[in-house]
Each structure stands twice: as C-alpha cells, then as structure tokens.
Amino acid sequence: MAEELAPGPVVILDRPQMGENIGAAARAMWNFGLRRMRLIAPRDGWPNPKAVAMASGAGRLLEDAALFETAEAALGDLSTIYATTARPRGLTKRVLAPEAAMREARARMAEGERVGLLFGPERAGLETAEIVRASAIVTVPVNPDFPSLNLAQCVLLLAYEWRRQGEAVEPALAIPRGGRPAEHLEVARLLDHLVEKLDEARFFYPEAKRESMEVHLRNLFHRLELTEADIRTLHGVVRALGRGAG
C-alpha cells in the first residue's frame, strides 16, 4: 500500500462538504509533502470530479485517498490523533498550537507511532463525539477578532509546521511510552467492553444523562495515551469487576 511508505501524518477529513475543499486540502498537503489522505463519509460521494479539478497537480493524493464510513474505522489503526478545532468545548483534553503538536507528532512518528490530523466539516467543525477520540486538540492561534480560517488553510498551516520542523528533529523530544502505543480501535473496543458491562450494571441512569456520561468516559480513555499492555490490563479489570465478588 502506497500509504505505508509515505512520510508524514495522515490527514483525515471528517464529512467534508464541498469537493473543491477536498481538492484544495490535497493541494495544501502536497505543498508541504504530506500525501496520505483519508475521507470519512464525504457529503457528495466519492470520487468527486470537483475535488479532482481543484487538486490539479495533487490529484494523486485523491486517487490514493482511503474512504471510510465512520470515524472509528478511519482512525482505527492510529495511535495519536490531533483534532483541529477552535473550541475545546469543556472537554478535558490537551490543547496544543500547531508548532507543539507537530513537534510531538514528529517525535512520536520517529518512535514508530501512526499519527493522524483530524479536520471537521467546513461549516460546523468537529463534533464532540469526534473530538473525544483525539489524543489532543490543535488550535491555530488566530486573531480572536477574526478567526476565519477555512479547511484548506488549516490543513496548509499544519502541513507547513510539519515540514518546517523537518530539518532537525531533536531526539530528546521523543516521548517514550512503555511499550507499543494502543491503536485507536483498541481503545474504542475497550470502551465498548466497559460500556457493555456498565449497561449490565445499570450505570447509565437516569437515561437522560446517558449521553453526557458516555462522552465523559470515552473522552477520558481516549486522552490517556494507553499502551497495548494497558489495554490488556484494563480489559482484565473490566472483566474481573463485571464478574464481581462471586
């Protein structure tokens, strides 16, 4: 798969609306050498001739782009995900500027991790349910009086930061985790396991509070940067507790 050999983080566009914007995002990526794109349920279907027309010289990124139905599938094999959004919306999650995020991303990729940059739909931006999946939030430090970046500009700035820092990676910045970092899908499955057991125990009560309780729990576990060993331990914990003192 071409994607395996290419450098740089994966760019994931969540439910992009206009084909032109997908093409412009591809151009912005390729301007700074990023070439791995994933699409989650583009509004106007895929492939999209308007995206191809806009991408011009970066059309190969669109040909190679991987299409997914859900965020969970698109993010499944990634271990570090940066969600670009202006508003943290009360979630407990690290908020990084592009500079710090790309510095960390480089260090983690140097350790063999799979890193993704997640961008929301043009109008509404990422929803809480998607932000929750991220390891950290990236916020571009725009003028608070005029925070009007469009999708392709946001991709451009992240891609620029990635490349800018490319000349000298300080090994000291590598943040070793004890063991292989968990992939997104492994964390998602742990959460499914936990939620299932909590359902059996009627934890989500009253039902009206279920959604916010589940968001809180999922956000908590996705931000933990768990390792594969942690995942196994926590499955064991959930299983043991679910079994109870019997």
Place this chain on the structure above:
Amino acid sequence: MAEELAPGPVVILDRPQMGENIGAAARAMWNFGLRRMRLIAPRDGWPNPKAVAMASGAGRLLEDAALFETAEAALGDLSTIYATTARPRGLTKRVLAPEAAMREARARMAEGERVGLLFGPERAGLETAEIVRASAIVTVPVNPDFPSLNLAQCVLLLAYEWRRQGEAVEPALAIPRGGRPAEHLEVARLLDHLVEKLDEARFFYPEAKRESMEVHLRNLFHRLELTEADIRTLHGVVRALGRGAG
C-alpha cells in the same frame, strides 16, 4: 494615520491582478493580526469591489490600504524589506525561511525599524528589479515537486509566522482541564477502591504477580492527570461494575 499605530510589518502587494486575491490576502493578514496593506498599481484599479466582497470581515484593511504608483514610492519609508519569491535568480542576497525572516523582523521592529513584506503579481511573481530593492529574500520551504502556493496562502504563512513568534507563552503548556485537578490522595483512594473490588473478584492471580500488576495499575492511573469529576465518575464505574449485572 491608522497605519502608524498598528502592529506588525506592512504587507505590500506589487501589481496584484485579481481583486479576489487582494481580498483574500487581506483576510489572511487579519487572521493573524496584521493590518497594514499597501498596493502598487493594482491591475484593475482601486478601490476594487471584488476585493471588498472577498475580504468580508477584513474589509477595513482595504479601506485603510495605501495606494502607490511605483515600488520605490511604496517601499520608500521602510528600512527592512523581505521579498517573497521562490527563485533567488542568481542575485547575491540573503535567502531566509519565513521563520528566520519573521524572527529578524520582530527584532528589527523592536529596534524601531519599519519592516515590509513584498509580494509579487499572482502569475509572474516579483521581477528582478523589485527583488533587488529587498534586504533579503523569503522563500517558503515548499515541496520542490509541487511549489504551487498562491498569493493569499503565501501571505497567510508569513502572517502566521509573525504571530506564532509573538505568542508570549508556549501554548503547549496550556492544558486546561475541565474542572479542578484531582489531588494525589484522591487518585490514591480511587486506586484503593479499585484494588479492593479487584481483590474481591480475585483479579490478582497468581499471587506472585500481584505486586507488578498493582504497580502497573497504580502507575497507569497516576499518570492520567485526572480531574475531580473524573475521580467521581471512576468511583461510580468501579462501584457499578463491582455490583455486576445483578
């Protein structure tokens, strides 16, 4: 004159062609707080309704923009000029990346100098006669296989660099937690609660592995940077799971 009071370098567009691009450049400037624009002989005259339509929220920059007939007049009062161009064209002139250029620009403006960023026409870019006027060349480190930045993107990246270097605090250090951070003892008590329930469920087996399993669990939870709300949630989770599906 408003320009005198505004922060940041002056952005000079040399013979811009499309009004839309002038408006997009104004937006890019204002996104990162630059607000002083000068125009040298725009192709379609000035003012230009298409520029105004594109600028939307950044329209005031166009109203305040100063119009000049020649580069010499537009650059006349500046002491440091950075010319953005991809190709140094054999001139003996310093070539800086945006990062180094904006660092130098900040230092010089702090000394009281007047600094300008000079951008050429969309198609052809700056001519040698204009590049010669500059103190240094700024070249954005684009992918050599796809050096396709447009005018507004180039302005955006320079403006971003300007603002990025002005952030007083490393944004990476801002880690807002949703609520009061948990105290160590609160985490320790949560762990005691968890270990108690796990003991009831005979999780720590065989006994010889108990110590390393418990160390792993405690290390995991102490590194999570939990909030007080997280602690309450997790107590609830442990309690619910411990109760089981009864």
